[in-house]
Amino acid sequence: MMPKLNLTHDYYTGEYPSLLWEMTICQSLGDGHGTFAKALEKPAAYGALVAGFLLAETSLSSDCRRVIEIGGGYGTLMAALLTILQPQQIDMIDISPALLQKQQERLSQLPISFHCSDLFKWLPTLKQESVDLLIINEIIGDFPTITGLTKAALAEALKPPPAAPDSSLNPATLNDNDLLREAGRLIKTYNLNLDDLPETFNLNYGTLLFIERLAETGIKRTFITEHGCDTYLPYPFSLFPAIQPPTDRNPRQIKLKDHDEYNIRFDYLEQVAKKLSFKVKRFHLMDLLKVRFDDEINYLLSSQKPVSEEQEIFLEFYEHVAEYQGIILEQ
Numbered sequence: 001m002m003p004k005l006n007l008t009h010d011y012y013t014g015e016y017p018s019l020l021w022e023m024t025i026c027q028s029l030g031d032g033h034g035t036f037a038k039a040l041e042k043p044a045a046y047g048a049l050v051a052g053f054l055l056a057e058t059s060l061s062s063d064c065r066r067v068i069e070i071g072g073g074y075g076t077l078m079a080a081l082l083t084i085l086q087p088q089q090i091d092m093i094d095i096s097p098a099l100l101q102k103q104q105e106r107l108s109q110l111p112i113s114f115h116c117s118d119l120f121k122w123l124p125t126l127k128q129e130s131v132d133l134l135i136i137n138e139i140i141g142d143f144p145t146i147t148g149l150t151k152a153a154l155a156e157a158l159k160p161p162p163a164a165p166d167s168s169l170n171p172a173t174l175n176d177n178d179l180l181r182e183a184g185r186l187i188k189t190y191n192l193n194l195d196d197l198p199e200t201f202n203l204n205y206g207t208l209l210f211i212e213r214l215a216e217t218g219i220k221r222t223f224i225t226e227h228g229c230d231t232y233l234p235y236p237f238s239l240f241p242a243i244q245p246p247t248d249r250n251p252r253q254i255k256l257k258d259h260d261e262y263n264i265r266f267d268y269l270e271q272v273a274k275k276l277s278f279k280v281k282r283f284h285l286m287d288l289l290k291v292r293f294d295d296e297i298n299y300l301l302s303s304q305k306p307v308s309e310e311q312e313i314f315l316e317f318y319e320h321v322a323e324y325q326g327i328i329l330e331q
């Protein structure tokens with residue numbers, strides 16, 4: 001069995017009507033006035049919560065110089081973020097011409113530069129630039145994932161010393177031998193532990209490559225969220241077996257309309273980022289959102305028996321958000 005690369009490039013650059021049918025957390029919370037937002041202690045739009053979290057947890061200031069979002073979907077996060085932050089320069093980068101068009105329509109009143117590009121091509125242009133904040137929300141699951149890696153094939157690939165990273169390499173064009181060589185390089189260079197994985201497993205290759213490339217830029221802090229395969233719920237949600245996400249640490253295929261994503265092994269991201277001298281903060285998305293926990297939610301999560309349409313929506317939201325975590329990388 002040879003490893004394969006899961007790519008979403010053709011999907012996002014195509015004309016699929018299903019583009020962003022996926023219900024991201026950002027889209028679920030919308031402008032902060034819908035039913036999902038009522039599951040929060042203080043209902044608010046996702047982008048405003050992200051801005052507040054960054055101001056509290058990092059040295060970012062609200063009048064910072066430059067903010068960039070890559071993969072901004074419908075522009076929902078940025079619209080709300082800019083109600084809290086007032087950067088002097090804002091850029092939105094997206095591989096999808098159709099979604100970039102949606103962002104331009106949504107944010108037409110604001111002084112934003114829009115760029116249609118693959119982030120792996122665009123990131124090197126930031127080598128000499130100082131950027132206060134990069135937002136990468138629910139997109140790393142789309143980055144190239146190597147599937148069907150076997151420990152036996154890797155053992156062969158790991159025999160010679162690892163090659164130096166090639167910063168011009170385009171992850172979307174790797175052949176089968178390159179895949180094994182690149183997987184071996186990352187595993188050896190960053191001492192990634194394979195002991196807790198089955199003989200055949202998947203590797204979030206593009207995400208680890210992205211962190212290597214990030215270290216070569218002048219981006220001071222990067223905010224990342226995604227579905228995780230090593231996500232543990234914070235207390236008291238950790239007490240409810242029905243909403244515990246799987247934690248087997250092997251990135252899982254998420255089948256979506258017209259494309260597939262993989263969830264993320266965050267401990268590898270943390271390990272690579274620390275080795276590259278980033279300051280790292282990991283968090284569960286429930287802590288950022290400050291989801292409600294009161295008698296109603298306690299009963300709902302214990303009984304799993306909603307008694308109204310609103311509770312049905314709450315239950316769906318708690319089950320969905322349970323798998324998400326985030327990481328802030330500062331340099």
Ligand SMILES: C[S@@+](CC[C@H](N)C(=O)[O-])C[C@H]1O[C@@H](n2cnc3c(N)ncnc32)[C@H](O)[C@@H]1O
Nearest residue numbers: 024026071072073094095096118119137138139
């Ligand atoms: C799942 S959507 C998330 C949208 C939004 N951030 C949210 O949370 O609702 C993924 C977004 O990333 C973009 N994207 C995917 N791969 C990309 C790449 N390699 N470079 C730039 N943008 C990319 C897609 O076009 C889309 O806007």
